[in-house]
Amino acid sequence: MAELKLPELAEGVNEAVVSFWHFKEGDVIKEGDEIVEMATDKAAFNVPCKISGILRKILVQEGDTVKVGQALAIIE
Amino acid sequence: MKRFPYWLKQSVKDNENFARTRGLISKLGLNTVCQSARCPNIYDCFSVKRCTFLILGRYCTRACNFCAVESKIIELKKPDKEELLKIKKAIKELDIRNVVITSVTRDDLIDGGANHFADCISILRGTGNSLKIEALVPDFLGDKNSIEKVVSSKPDIFSHNLETVPRLYSKVRPQADYNRSIEVLKFAKELDSRIITKSGIMAGLGEFREEIRSVMQDLRKADCDIITIGQYLKPGADCLDVEEFLEPAEFDKFSEWAKEAGFKKYYCGPFVRSSYTEEIWQN
Numbered sequence: 001m002a003e004l005k006l007p008e009l010a011e012g013v014n015e016a017v018v019s020f021w022h023f024k025e026g027d028v029i030k031e032g033d034e035i036v037e038m039a040t041d042k043a044a045f046n047v048p049c050k051i052s053g054i055l056r057k058i059l060v061q062e063g064d065t066v067k068v069g070q071a072l073a074i075i076e
Numbered sequence: 077m078k079r080f081p082y083w084l085k086q087s088v089k090d091n092e093n094f095a096r097t098r099g100l101i102s103k104l105g106l107n108t109v110c111q112s113a114r115c116p117n118i119y120d121c122f123s124v125k126r127c128t129f130l131i132l133g134r135y136c137t138r139a140c141n142f143c144a145v146e147s148k149i150i151e152l153k154k155p156d157k158e159e160l161l162k163i164k165k166a167i168k169e170l171d172i173r174n175v176v177i178t179s180v181t182r183d184d185l186i187d188g189g190a191n192h193f194a195d196c197i198s199i200l201r202g203t204g205n206s207l208k209i210e211a212l213v214p215d216f217l218g219d220k221n222s223i224e225k226v227v228s229s230k231p232d233i234f235s236h237n238l239e240t241v242p243r244l245y246s247k248v249r250p251q252a253d254y255n256r257s258i259e260v261l262k263f264a265k266e267l268d269s270r271i272i273t274k275s276g277i278m279a280g281l282g283e284f285r286e287e288i289r290s291v292m293q294d295l296r297k298a299d300c301d302i303i304t305i306g307q308y309l310k311p312g313a314d315c316l317d318v319e320e321f322l323e324p325a326e327f328d329k330f331s332e333w334a335k336e337a338g339f340k341k342y343y344c345g346p347f348v349r350s351s352y353t354e355e356i357w358q359n
Contacts, residue, residue, distance in 0.1 A: 009088065011110070012111070012114060034087060037085065039079070040114075040116075041311070042311050043116035044084060044085045044086070045087065046086070048090075
């Protein structure tokens, strides 16, 4: 089980808003799949998953503001 | 909720090269415009060990409204040779072949930092390999000695960004002057007809398309060889709002115009930045 955490999207930008989940809970994820789209003030970023597994739980919803390092989802 | 058009999405490429590039820059205490400007291309670039070093410290004496680089007018540090040696070290360690050196604007220095640019180029030439260097300079308040100093240090490309159309200067870069910036490029070419000159502008700040076309004509009159045009993106809360997100097809139109205008090279696209493309270095 692993947590997918929000990486720093641009230097000194310490939070971002969840725009869109490309997968839903229970979906099979392959390493490198872009799993969620996040938006900063400046641009939108797709965040890839670093491992393969099942998207067990989505921890933050579309519209939520998330801090860098905060867990977005649990992959199992 | 903040929404960006579909063509303005980047991907996080958190690979080994990214970590290495960022780690080394941070270890050496260097500044890059990639970081200072919160550039959304940082993953694309750092993941292939491409970066644009920002010299003359991290504080800028001007406060342009499109830019996230921190502004400060007192207690500024003198040009530091150590900074240049560290850049040389980073270039060697990362095995960088093409590099862009830019700076904050230092209106507090008599030479505007031109000698530091020249020293930088001379130090980097000493890396021994066939490093290609672009010097992306400020306007040096139009000072001809400063421009000459940089040109005679022989960067492969001499670059100065106009940033926007003349009508928007007071809003976008109030301490700059459009004609002065054109003159910087023109004078560099007059000094050395073989030097490649380059300029960049941002779209989406409220300019008309025809104004961009007119800027192209002005640049060509100054014998500028290369133009880049990208989408302006608001880097921080204090900066200007984006007036318009131009569709990719609009940038294709700019490319057509640039070709017609006679630029040798032109790069126009939403994520195009002054130093985003590697193609620029190919003959």
